[in-house]
Amino acid sequence: MDFKMMTCFVLVILTACDAIPRDLSGKMFIFPREGNFLYVRKAIRQNFHAVTVCLRSVTDLARGHTPFSLSTIYSSNAFVISWNAADKVMELYVDGRKTEYRGLDYKLSAWHSVCTTWNAQSGLLQLWFDGQRLMKKTSTSGIIRGPFAIVVGQREKYYGKGYSMEHSFVGLMSDVHMWDSILSDCDIQKYMNELKFPPGNVLNWTEMDVEIAEGVVVEDKFTACT
Numbered sequence: 001m002d003f004k005m006m007t008c009f010v011l012v013i014l015t016a017c018d019a020i021p022r023d024l025s026g027k028m029f030i031f032p033r034e035g036n037f038l039y040v041r042k043a044i045r046q047n048f049h050a051v052t053v054c055l056r057s058v059t060d061l062a063r064g065h066t067p068f069s070l071s072t073i074y075s076s077n078a079f080v081i082s083w084n085a086a087d088k089v090m091e092l093y094v095d096g097r098k099t100e101y102r103g104l105d106y107k108l109s110a111w112h113s114v115c116t117t118w119n120a121q122s123g124l125l126q127l128w129f130d131g132q133r134l135m136k137k138t139s140t141s142g143i144i145r146g147p148f149a150i151v152v153g154q155r156e157k158y159y160g161k162g163y164s165m166e167h168s169f170v171g172l173m174s175d176v177h178m179w180d181s182i183l184s185d186c187d188i189q190k191y192m193n194e195l196k197f198p199p200g201n202v203l204n205w206t207e208m209d210v211e212i213a214e215g216v217v218v219e220d221k222f223t224a225c226t
């Protein structure tokens with residue numbers, strides 16, 4: 001670990017990532033190349049009784065990759081959205097327990113909208129993919145306890161313990177939101193259709209107070225030509 005990384009790591013712990021919030025409306029993250037240290041990160045201290053995560057991404061990676069991961073000191077898979085390319089399965093993890101969704105049309109080089117919801121009481125997990133609501137499946141029940149690190153574009157080994165290259169994401173990502181509740185079906189449909197919806201209260205794309213690693217580029221999603 002070099003000095004800069006170390007300082008950054010210490011800062012994250014001390015300040016719980018007091019990054020200056022940025023409005024990323026109409027913008028996207030570009031993860032331009034493969035690398036362990038291309039990520040977007042935020043540390044949070046709360047526990048979760050429910051979670052909703054939504055994001056849009058595009059990649060042409062033929063291998064598996066992890067667009068979103070939430071880890072604790074105990075588990076690298078507290079809440080993870082990952083594509084398993086070998087088996088063509090969308091893998092969702094809650095508190096280390098894996099749930100699989102098969103038969104998705106996860107085309108390369110196309111934008112996909114993904115939302116997942118999970119409820120601690122019922123343990124039910126749900127995936128929405130490109131506007132389609134898929135079946136609810138059983139996952140872990142019971143609160144997941146922080147502190148957490150949210151990492152976009154990488155799968156963290158354990159909280160603050162580095163990343164695994166084989167899961168790194170290369171591509172574009174936008175509209176990343178996380179709620180500590182279950183978003184209603186109507187609001188998720190609005191998200192899928194790029195209409196107005198209530199922004200995330202844990203991660204809010206219109207007010208992103210995250211640490212963006214050097215190498216991740218923020219650019220306009222669309223360029224208007226006149």
Ligand SMILES: *[C@@H]1O[C@H](CO)[C@@H](O)[C@H](O)[C@H]1NC(C)=O
Nearest residue numbers: 198199200201202204206207
């Ligand atoms: C998200 O950010 C917007 C813009 O700053 C703000 O108006 C809104 O209250 C935030 N929403 C939540 C739930 O934090």
